[in-house]
Amino acid sequence: MGASGSSPASSVSASVDAAAPDTPAVSAEKPKCKACCACPETKRVRDACIVENGEENCTKLIEDHKACMRKMGFNI
Template sequence: MSDEQPAAPAKPEDNPCPETSAALQLCVTEKGETNCTALLEAHQECLKKLGLQV
């Protein structure tokens, strides 16, 4: 028997901009990072609005 605990689900504060994050991840996976600059900028703007440094 193992004492390891399963990883806890991500807390909302771990991903403060889930909508832009998910869209960015999908775009990068499907098209590559260089083709997702608009989504990257939108995600960074979301983070900045919450007072986070990017």
């Protein structure tokens, strides 16, 4: 019984440890504005590229905008 009791605890610990690095970052930095208003400079360039060239041709600008949103505290 002791061995089977420690296995689930180990599984829970492992899953908690895996989730732990993400959780503090999200709760430590709460967004200071709404998502629609965050990162207007990267959003504008990204949107223009998508309209003119299609989403598949703008992956760098999309990733830049996502990085900016993460810095602003959004979980994207």
